[in-house]
Amino acid sequence: MMGDRLMAVLAGLLRRAARLLPADRQGWAEALLAETGEVPARAGRLAWLLGGLWLVGREAVLGPAIRALAFAAGATALARISWPGPATDSAVPLNRVYLVGTVLILAVLPTVIRRYVGPVRRGWAPRTLRIAGYAAVLAMVAAKAVKGRIGSQLGAYFVVVPGIWAMEILLLLVIGAYVAALLILTTRRVQLTRWGLPAAMALGVITAAALYPLAPFGVSVDPDSPSLPWWWLAALLLPVAAGALVARLAAREKRPGSLHPVAQGALGAACAMATAAMLIALVTSVAIALFPHRIPLQNPGPPANGGCETCDPNQTIIPVRFRHQYYVDLSIGQSGDAPFAALFIMPILGAGLGAFAAGVATQPRRRDPAPSCPPGLEASDA
Amino acid sequence: VPRTGFSAQTLSVLAALTADPASWRHGYVLARETGLRSGTLYPILIRLAERGLVEACWEDGQPAGRPRRHLYRLTSGGLAAARAALDAQAARQRQAAAAGGPRVAVRGT
Numbered sequence: 001m002m003g004d005r006l007m008a009v010l011a012g013l014l015r016r017a018a019r020l021l022p023a024d025r026q027g028w029a030e031a032l033l034a035e036t037g038e039v040p041a042r043a044g045r046l047a048w049l050l051g052g053l054w055l056v057g058r059e060a061v062l063g064p065a066i067r068a069l070a071f072a073a074g075a076t077a078l079a080r081i082s083w084p085g086p087a088t089d090s091a092v093p094l095n096r097v098y099l100v101g102t103v104l105i106l107a108v109l110p111t112v113i114r115r116y117v118g119p120v121r122r123g124w125a126p127r128t129l130r131i132a133g134y135a136a137v138l139a140m141v142a143a144k145a146v147k148g149r150i151g152s153q154l155g156a157y158f159v160v161v162p163g164i165w166a167m168e169i170l171l172l173l174v175i176g177a178y179v180a181a182l183l184i185l186t187t188r189r190v191q192l193t194r195w196g197l198p199a200a201m202a203l204g205v206i207t208a209a210a211l212y213p214l215a216p217f218g219v220s221v222d223p224d225s226p227s228l229p230w231w232w233l234a235a236l237l238l239p240v241a242a243g244a245l246v247a248r249l250a251a252r253e254k255r256p257g258s259l260h261p262v263a264q265g266a267l268g269a270a271c272a273m274a275t276a277a278m279l280i281a282l283v284t285s286v287a288i289a290l291f292p293h294r295i296p297l298q299n300p301g302p303p304a305n306g307g308c309e310t311c312d313p314n315q316t317i318i319p320v321r322f323r324h325q326y327y328v329d330l331s332i333g334q335s336g337d338a339p340f341a342a343l344f345i346m347p348i349l350g351a352g353l354g355a356f357a358a359g360v361a362t363q364p365r366r367r368d369p370a371p372s373c374p375p376g377l378e379a380s381d382a
Numbered sequence: 383v384p385r386t387g388f389s390a391q392t393l394s395v396l397a398a399l400t401a402d403p404a405s406w407r408h409g410y411v412l413a414r415e416t417g418l419r420s421g422t423l424y425p426i427l428i429r430l431a432e433r434g435l436v437e438a439c440w441e442d443g444q445p446a447g448r449p450r451r452h453l454y455r456l457t458s459g460g461l462a463a464a465r466a467a468l469d470a471q472a473a474r475q476r477q478a479a480a481a482g483g484p485r486v487a488v489r490g491t
Contacts, residue, residue: 025428031409031438031452032424038410038448048410051420058425122432 003042010049011036017053020060022119029056070131074138075103082145090155091148091333094168102141105176106134113183117190125198126186133182136282137175143285144340150292151333157326158333159312174344178274181347185271191258192267196246200268203245204275207238211280217295218284218336234276235349242272243354244361251362262358269354273346281339288336298331388467391418392426396464399436399456406439406453427454435460 011033018029032052039045082099085092120126152158184190185197211234214227246268250261259267288295302309306323308316310330318326388396398415399407413423430436437457441450456464 027452028424028428032420034449034451035409035420038408038451048413048420051422051424054421055424058421059428 003046007036007042007045007049010046010053014049014052014056017056017060021056022060024119025059071106071134074134075106078102078138078142081142085149086155088155089149089152090158090160091145091152094160094165095145095148098141098145098168098172101172102137102175105172105179106137109176109179109183113180113187117184118187121186121188129186129201130182133179136278137179140278140282140285141175143282143289146289147285147292147332147336150289151329151331153329154322154326156311157308157316157318157322158310158329161312171340171343178278178343181271181274185267192264193246193250193253193258196249196264196268197271199249200242200246200272201275203238203242204272205279207234207272208276208279208283210234211276212283216284216287218288218338235273235346236353238272238276239269239350239353240357242350243269243357246354247358247362261362262355265358265361266351266355269357270347270351272354273350274343277339277342277346281336281343284336284339288332292332295332295335297327298334301327302330389426391416391422392430393467393471394418395423395426395430396435396456396460397468399454400461400464400468403456403461406455408451408453412454430460435463 014029014033018026018033021029029052032048032055036045036048039048079099082095085095114120120130185192211231214230215225243265247261247265250258250264258264302318302323306318306320308318308326394416395412395418398412401415409420409423409427412418412427413420416423418426427436427438431438431454434457436454437460438452438454440452444450
């Protein structure tokens, strides 16, 4: 009878443990419990119930624990890169604010999105996308911190004025918006055509791969820059292509509850632009952080009389012995700023152009009007 | 010969479900046919159901003397995928046998 009691205890434990599973998986533990009576031998029943506990442990504890450990490892690596720095370096306080803000965004948003929008979509692709997005954000913020630190070594001449703080906080909010969009688009509630999002993101990746070599350390907004027309061309063609493609795919695969094809086209184009902008910002910042000595010096350089452009007040004169280092630091600090600005603008531009292209792509083809009978030749009953 | 993308255990579950694709099976029958423990079998069934390869439902009505069972069978897409995977697995085994390599047995085939 000892064995029966043990079995009852295990079954009760499994029933309670099953509540740890997500709501849509609790039925599987109930299914396993319902089968226990089918197993003939007592040892077999014991093994069956232990298998059930393993199932719950694996699904409810192991998966979240692995995800939490991976996130903790990423956050720790970011802290080790972003936090240190001498007190004389003016980028250090900014880096620390970024570190705390980024970790908070990445840790809190999944819970908020899960509560108000819903859980992650089933399958490996949405989870892989989330992991890749998180890794990209962590790497980008880490590289940005290194770049900022190298570019502000003469902290007294690189004062972080309130205007710069405001821009940096705005960029942090934009990164938060990217993370929120990634989480929302990979929930079950957002019904998109099956291949729409992967196709749009693939277009974004291809565009980023084609454009990045044109300006490995950040595109210059100088109107004389030879690569500038290509960037403009990509900024117009990519959303048009992505919007039209996704809308056509959505129109072909009509599923109940899915978004209108034009809305999907706009979303797809925004995603394509966001993917391209994010990848270019990521790779540019990593390149600057790894090879700061290869960054071309700014042209035109700082004033020849030693005037400090980044001081507050800016009438400060830089001593002669610091002027070259100031010039190098200034070039490093300001390189790669355009890709960060693109993070903000590109998805908005993409959504607008994508909606237009999607509308055109899904318009029904005009048919020739049916020939009408000439007067006097109407069909008769005869 | 392409890889199937399924583990040997998953292939054994697919093989058991393919044997009589129209009929609904319950967990213990599948465990007996595949030799898998419950802690291995159910995660496989969960993944297959999430990928739309297996459909699951609860038995109709309350049977006397036992709880209602959860039943499983392949969807039409699941049947096609299972047959393709099992054919690919068989071809790989033939190729390995011809090359004198080890043979991986899948129970239920």
